[in-house]
Every structure is written in C-alpha cells, then in structure tokens.
Amino acid sequence: MSDLFAKTMLKRKKLGFIGTGNLAQAIITALVEENSIARENIYITNRTPGKPTKLKKKFPEINYLSNNEELVETCDIVVFAMKPQDLQNAVEPISYVFDKSKLVISLAAGVTIQNLKRLVPEAGDIFRVMANTPARVKRGVFGYCSTNNNSANESYILELFSPLGLVVAAEEGEEFDALTVACSSGTGFVLELLHYWQDWLQDRGYEEEIAKKMAIETFIGAAELAKQAEHLSVEELRDQVTSKKGVTIAGLEKMREFEVEGNLAMSFEKAIQRNRQLAID
Ligand SMILES: NC(=O)c1ccc[n+]([C@@H]2O[C@H](COP(=O)([O-])OP(=O)(O)OC[C@H]3O[C@@H](n4cnc5c(N)ncnc54)[C@H](OP(=O)(O)O)[C@@H]3O)[C@@H](O)[C@H]2O)c1
Missing domain, CATH: 3.40.50.720 (NAD(P)-binding Rossmann-like Domain)
Incomplete structure (x- = not known):
C-alpha cells in the first residue's frame, strides 16, 4: 500500500x-x-x-x-x-x-x-x-x-x-523484549550516562548549568554525526574521530580494559529478566 x-x-x-x-x-x-x-x-x-x-x-x-x-x-x-x-x-x-x-x-x-x-x-x-x-x-x-x-x-x-x-x-518475544529494554529503558540508561558526564565536568569546576549543556550537546552531537554519516558504520565513524596514539584512544583503551560493553550488556540482561518477570506477575 x-x-x-x-x-x-x-x-x-x-x-x-x-x-x-x-x-x-x-x-x-x-x-x-x-x-x-x-x-x-x-x-x-x-x-x-x-x-x-x-x-x-x-x-x-x-x-x-x-x-x-x-x-x-x-x-x-x-x-x-x-x-x-x-x-x-x-x-x-x-x-x-x-x-x-x-x-x-x-x-x-x-x-x-x-x-x-x-x-x-x-x-x-x-x-x-x-x-x-x-x-x-x-x-x-x-x-x-x-x-x-x-x-x-x-x-x-x-x-x-x-x-x-x-x-x-x-516479533513478540526476544525481539520485542530487546526493543523494550534498549530503547524504552534505554532512555533511562542514556540519561544515567549523561549524568556521569555532567558530574565529571562539575567535579572539574564547571557550573551545573553549563556542565549539563556540555554533556547534552556532546551526546546529541555524536548521535547527529552518526545519523548524518549514513555511509559509515558507527565503528568507522568512531575510528575517524580517534587518532592513533592520541587522547581519545587512551580513554577508549581504558574503557575496553574495564569491559564497559560486557558490563552494559549484563545490565541490559538484568532489565530483560525484570521485564519478563513483570509480564508473568
Ligand atoms: N508516556 C510515555 O512516554 C510512554 C513510554 C512507553 C510506554 N508508555 C505506555 O503508554 C501507556 C500510556 O502511558 P502514559 O504515559 O500516557 O500514561 P498516563 O499519562 O498515566 O495516561 C493514562 C491515562 O489513562 C487514563 N485512564 C485510566 N483508566 C481509565 C479508564 N478506565 N477509562 C479511560 N481512561 C482511563 C488516566 O486517567 P486519569 O487522568 O484520570 O488518571 C490517564 O489519563 C502506558 O501503558 C505506558 O506504559 C508510555
């Protein structure tokens, strides 16, 4: 149609x-x-x-x-x-x-x-x-x-x-649950990360209001960049903004050492379990 x-x-x-x-x-x-x-x-x-x-x-x-x-x-x-x-x-x-x-x-x-x-x-x-x-x-x-x-x-x-x-x-089941957690609960997860960014900036002397704006614009800016670069995967785009032996890669390597991705995945799984439990109750 x-x-x-x-x-x-x-x-x-x-x-x-x-x-x-x-x-x-x-x-x-x-x-x-x-x-x-x-x-x-x-x-x-x-x-x-x-x-x-x-x-x-x-x-x-x-x-x-x-x-x-x-x-x-x-x-x-x-x-x-x-x-x-x-x-x-x-x-x-x-x-x-x-x-x-x-x-x-x-x-x-x-x-x-x-x-x-x-x-x-x-x-x-x-x-x-x-x-x-x-x-x-x-x-x-x-x-x-x-x-x-x-x-x-x-x-x-x-x-x-x-x-x-x-x-x-x-499809109802795994796909639907994944969307519920990643996108619906995901809004809360992203806000939690945003809060970390803001807090970190405040700890380094920025006023609350400007720290909040800086954190928000960084998230929106990165997401908008990814949206507009349709021909690039998110990984490729990340590599483009990361020079070898530069500042960004130093931070990224530490994030990988701490297994941020794996730990986030575990948090997502915990939310999936709760979602299924609520559906049964
Ligand atoms: N809002 C979101 O962003 C969002 C996100 C994800 C999912 N959802 C889902 O979307 C649904 C609606 O969410 P919402 O945020 O719009 O909720 P909401 O603001 O609480 O609105 C629900 C409305 O339903 C009315 N209502 C309750 N019983 C009724 C009845 N017997 N007859 C007629 N109306 C009745 C309530 O009336 P009163 O004004 O008298 O209380 C209230 O205005 C929920 O199931 C929620 O889980 C919402």
Missing part, C-alpha cells in the same frame, strides 16, 4: 483513545500538526475530566466522550492508552462492544498479544505497540507486533506513529 493511499485511508477513519494521558496527547498533537487525520475524527475518553478538558481547549473540534463504550461503538480504530494496571478494569466491561471491524492498538507496556486477545476476543486485528518517552519530543522509537503478521492494517501503525519517531516491526 502506498504512503499516500494509507494517508487517505486514515483520514476516513474514526480514531479513539481510551485514556488521554501523556502519550495519547503527544500522538494526537502530532497527528493534528501533520494533518494526518481530521480533528473531528478524533475521539477521547479519560477516567477523570481534567486532561480531556485541557486538550479540548487546544483542539476544540476533538470529541470528548463521557464513556468508553460509546467510544468503541463510534470508532474504527481504538487505542488503549492507559497504564497496564488500568487496562483490564477499563476494557473488560465493554469487551462485548468489539467486533471484527475494530482495529485495536494497545500502548500498555508489558501486556502481551495473547492477553490482549483474551481481553477483546471478538476484535479484528490487534497491535501491541511499545513506545519510549522521547516520543514526547518527536524522537521516539516505537516497536509493534500484531495478531496478524501480514495485516494490511500495518500501514495505519506507520501512519499513526511515524510523526513521533522511528517505527520498527518486532
């Missing part, structure tokens, strides 16, 4: 969000800004009225409904945008409203396709999407998997989430 066709298709759909929290608001704002869907075709509900009332002030044409049942009845695409612990309470009582015509997209972290299928057995295709927090600044990484591997509805997922970042298909 061409991008243009998918765009036209989305424009004709009614899109509903159960839950109008941080992520739903970021998605809605991006969709409206990109003109991907008419504002009148967006429907929202929320447990309490505060967030929808605020969003309605920004986009008055959006439909705020007072109950989830009406939202499901009205919409072609239903997004579960609540916390995982609220999912069952929100969806179980209205499960009977779903039928094959409804495309379901769940943003609830850790809730498997199998559990979603159990919750809304009569729904059409169900997509599980894992987001990360930088989606709020349109630099997110989204992973998705589905009950139907060859679903034509995949184009809706690309259309809905691409305005907020990179969208990657991931």
Whole structure:
C-alpha cells in the first residue's frame, strides 16, 4: 500500500483513545500538526475530566466522550492508552462492544498479544505497540507486533506513529523484549550516562548549568554525526574521530580494559529478566 493511499485511508477513519494521558496527547498533537487525520475524527475518553478538558481547549473540534463504550461503538480504530494496571478494569466491561471491524492498538507496556486477545476476543486485528518517552519530543522509537503478521492494517501503525519517531516491526518475544529494554529503558540508561558526564565536568569546576549543556550537546552531537554519516558504520565513524596514539584512544583503551560493553550488556540482561518477570506477575 502506498504512503499516500494509507494517508487517505486514515483520514476516513474514526480514531479513539481510551485514556488521554501523556502519550495519547503527544500522538494526537502530532497527528493534528501533520494533518494526518481530521480533528473531528478524533475521539477521547479519560477516567477523570481534567486532561480531556485541557486538550479540548487546544483542539476544540476533538470529541470528548463521557464513556468508553460509546467510544468503541463510534470508532474504527481504538487505542488503549492507559497504564497496564488500568487496562483490564477499563476494557473488560465493554469487551462485548468489539467486533471484527475494530482495529485495536494497545500502548500498555508489558501486556502481551495473547492477553490482549483474551481481553477483546471478538476484535479484528490487534497491535501491541511499545513506545519510549522521547516520543514526547518527536524522537521516539516505537516497536509493534500484531495478531496478524501480514495485516494490511500495518500501514495505519506507520501512519499513526511515524510523526513521533522511528517505527520498527518486532516479533513478540526476544525481539520485542530487546526493543523494550534498549530503547524504552534505554532512555533511562542514556540519561544515567549523561549524568556521569555532567558530574565529571562539575567535579572539574564547571557550573551545573553549563556542565549539563556540555554533556547534552556532546551526546546529541555524536548521535547527529552518526545519523548524518549514513555511509559509515558507527565503528568507522568512531575510528575517524580517534587518532592513533592520541587522547581519545587512551580513554577508549581504558574503557575496553574495564569491559564497559560486557558490563552494559549484563545490565541490559538484568532489565530483560525484570521485564519478563513483570509480564508473568
Ligand atoms: N508516556 C510515555 O512516554 C510512554 C513510554 C512507553 C510506554 N508508555 C505506555 O503508554 C501507556 C500510556 O502511558 P502514559 O504515559 O500516557 O500514561 P498516563 O499519562 O498515566 O495516561 C493514562 C491515562 O489513562 C487514563 N485512564 C485510566 N483508566 C481509565 C479508564 N478506565 N477509562 C479511560 N481512561 C482511563 C488516566 O486517567 P486519569 O487522568 O484520570 O488518571 C490517564 O489519563 C502506558 O501503558 C505506558 O506504559 C508510555
């Protein structure tokens, strides 16, 4: 399906969000800004009225409904945008409203396709999407998997989430867990490293504010360099910025001696274990 066709298709759909929290608001704002869907075709509900009332002030044409049942009845695409612990309470009582015509997209972290299928057995295709927090600044990484591997509805997922970042298909299981840890928890890992950089600079006399800016710009600069040098691997780029017997290589050799890569990998594995444990609990 061409991008243009998918765009036209989305424009004709009614899109509903159960839950109008941080992520739903970021998605809605991006969709409206990109003109991907008419504002009148967006429907929202929320447990309490505060967030929808605020969003309605920004986009008055959006439909705020007072109950989830009406939202499901009205919409072609239903997004579960609540916390995982609220999912069952929100969806179980209205499960009977779903039928094959409804495309379901769940943003609830850790809730498997199998559990979603159990919750809304009569729904059409169900997509599980894992987001990360930088989606709020349109630099997110989204992973998705589905009950139907060859679903034509995949184009809706690309259309809905691409305005907020990179969208990657991931098989449920090892691939999905890896994306969850590297990209979603990974945001926290990178912030931890950023903190080390800032601390080190502060210890050497820089004021907190400038040390923070220096650390952030170094991370963004290196990442942007890697992004723009599409023809080079990250390793090749690193070698380009590292002269033999120079300053950088002295530091890098020490990092290798301390087996930073192996130690980081162990931290990732620990997070994977916790992720699997939470999925069972
Ligand atoms: N935000 C991120 O960057 C991010 C990153 C990765 C994954 N996720 C996943 O995305 C999902 C949404 O995250 P979020 O950060 O947007 O959470 P959030 O800000 O807490 O929003 C969740 C919303 O769901 C509403 N809600 C709860 N029960 C409801 C019900 N029965 N009916 C209607 N609405 C209900 C809550 O209403 P109240 O206002 O009344 O509490 C709240 O506004 C979560 O599963 C999270 O794990 C988010």
